Amino acid sequence: MTTLHHLSQAADHISGICFKTGPPRRIGVELEWTVHRSDAPAEYLEAADLRTALGTHAPSALGNPHPGAVLPGGGAVTVEPGGQLEISSAPAGSLTELYESLSTDHAYLRALLARSGLVLGDSGLDPYRAPRRLLHTPRYAAMQRSFDAAGRHGRTMMCSTAGLQICLDAGTESQLPRRWGALHEMGPALLAAFATSGRHAGRDTGWASARMATWYGIDPRRTRPVGTPGDLAAGWAEYALAAPLLCVRRGEQEWDVPAGVTFADWIDGALPGRPAVDDLDYHLSTLFPPVRPRGYLEVRYLDAQPGTEWIAPAAVVAALLADDTTTDAARALAAESAGQWLTAARAGLADPTIRRTAAALLDLACRNLDGTGLPRAVRDVVTDIVARRLDRAGTRKDAHR
Structure with missing residues (x-):
C-alpha cells in the first residue's frame, strides 16, 4: 500500500476517485431507520435482539460470523452505532428498477423484524429514546470520545438519527458542475419539505429537522458543505485534508487521536508513522458534508421518511436532475433559499422563503415525473405525498409532525 509523504500525493488520490464522470444512468438509495419494540417503543434494544431478528441477514457488526446475506431485492443490511438499521440498495439503472427492488427489500425487512416484535421508526430522529450506543467497536468508541469532548450532538448523531441518502451519477464532465451545484442549492428547500425529525427522546425539539441540527453541532470542518466554485475535485481534496x-x-487498541490533528498534519509528521492511501480512504468515510462525492454524488441532507414514502424525495431529486434544462430551471428556482440550511432545518416550511422555494421546486418536479420512468400509479403516489407535505406544513408546529 502506497505511503503518503506529500500533500500533493493525497490531493491527487482524492481528485482521482471523488468524481467519476460519464452519462448519468444509475441511482441508488440508502434507507435508514431507528428500530423499536412494537409494544414498548421507548425500550432500548441490544445487539442480540437485532442479530436474532435478522438471522442470516445480520451484518458482522452484530456478531454474525458470516457476511450478512443480501436481501431478496439485492440490498444489503448494515447497522449504525445506536442500533439503527439501513438498507443499501444495489445501484439501479432506473428509478423504476430501484423502486421495485427496494420496495421488495423494505417489505421483507419489516416482515423479518415483525416476527421478533420489532418495527422500523418513521422519522429522522428517535422520538422516544435518548442516545445510547449499542455497537462497541474501536471506531465507534473513538468517535464517541471525540464527539463527547465537543458536546452532545455527536453522540446523538451516532446513536439516534436516521437519514435517507440518494446516490446519483456525477454526470459528464460538462454536467458535473451543474448537478453538483443543483444538489446544494436545492438542499435547504428539499430538507424542509421532507423534514420528519421534530421530536427526540420524548420532547418537541423546536426544530423541523432536529436530525440536521445535530450535524450543525458537530465540528463544521467535518460537516459543512463543500465549496462549489472552481475545481470541484481540488476543493474536495482541500476540504478533506x-x-x-x-x-x-x-x-484492537484504542483508535483515539489528539484533538485537532488533521490528515494534512498526519502527512507532515504529527503522528507516529505516515498514513497510507487506505488510511486516506478511511478518513474520507468520516467526513459528512450534506453532499459527499464518492465517485458518485451522495445526497445526505434528507430525513428518513415514514413507511414507503421514501419514493417521494427520491423521485423529486431524480426528476429535477433528469435533464440539463430541468436542472437549470431548478437552480433558478432554488437560488432564493440557497445556502439557508440552518433556517430550513429550524423552521422548515414555516419560513416563507423556504416554503416558496420548496413549493416551486416540488411543482417543477411533479410536472416532470414522466422523465423518471415511474409508472403512473407510483407517480400519483409521489404527487399525493408532496401535496400532503405542503398542505400540512404551513406552520413550524405542523412541520414537526
Whole structure:
C-alpha cells in the first residue's frame, strides 16, 4: 500500500476517485431507520435482539460470523452505532428498477423484524429514546470520545438519527458542475419539505429537522458543505485534508487521536508513522458534508421518511436532475433559499422563503415525473405525498409532525 509523504500525493488520490464522470444512468438509495419494540417503543434494544431478528441477514457488526446475506431485492443490511438499521440498495439503472427492488427489500425487512416484535421508526430522529450506543467497536468508541469532548450532538448523531441518502451519477464532465451545484442549492428547500425529525427522546425539539441540527453541532470542518466554485475535485481534496482526524485504526487498541490533528498534519509528521492511501480512504468515510462525492454524488441532507414514502424525495431529486434544462430551471428556482440550511432545518416550511422555494421546486418536479420512468400509479403516489407535505406544513408546529 502506497505511503503518503506529500500533500500533493493525497490531493491527487482524492481528485482521482471523488468524481467519476460519464452519462448519468444509475441511482441508488440508502434507507435508514431507528428500530423499536412494537409494544414498548421507548425500550432500548441490544445487539442480540437485532442479530436474532435478522438471522442470516445480520451484518458482522452484530456478531454474525458470516457476511450478512443480501436481501431478496439485492440490498444489503448494515447497522449504525445506536442500533439503527439501513438498507443499501444495489445501484439501479432506473428509478423504476430501484423502486421495485427496494420496495421488495423494505417489505421483507419489516416482515423479518415483525416476527421478533420489532418495527422500523418513521422519522429522522428517535422520538422516544435518548442516545445510547449499542455497537462497541474501536471506531465507534473513538468517535464517541471525540464527539463527547465537543458536546452532545455527536453522540446523538451516532446513536439516534436516521437519514435517507440518494446516490446519483456525477454526470459528464460538462454536467458535473451543474448537478453538483443543483444538489446544494436545492438542499435547504428539499430538507424542509421532507423534514420528519421534530421530536427526540420524548420532547418537541423546536426544530423541523432536529436530525440536521445535530450535524450543525458537530465540528463544521467535518460537516459543512463543500465549496462549489472552481475545481470541484481540488476543493474536495482541500476540504478533506484540512478536516481533523476522527480516529486512526490500530487493531484492537484504542483508535483515539489528539484533538485537532488533521490528515494534512498526519502527512507532515504529527503522528507516529505516515498514513497510507487506505488510511486516506478511511478518513474520507468520516467526513459528512450534506453532499459527499464518492465517485458518485451522495445526497445526505434528507430525513428518513415514514413507511414507503421514501419514493417521494427520491423521485423529486431524480426528476429535477433528469435533464440539463430541468436542472437549470431548478437552480433558478432554488437560488432564493440557497445556502439557508440552518433556517430550513429550524423552521422548515414555516419560513416563507423556504416554503416558496420548496413549493416551486416540488411543482417543477411533479410536472416532470414522466422523465423518471415511474409508472403512473407510483407517480400519483409521489404527487399525493408532496401535496400532503405542503398542505400540512404551513406552520413550524405542523412541520414537526
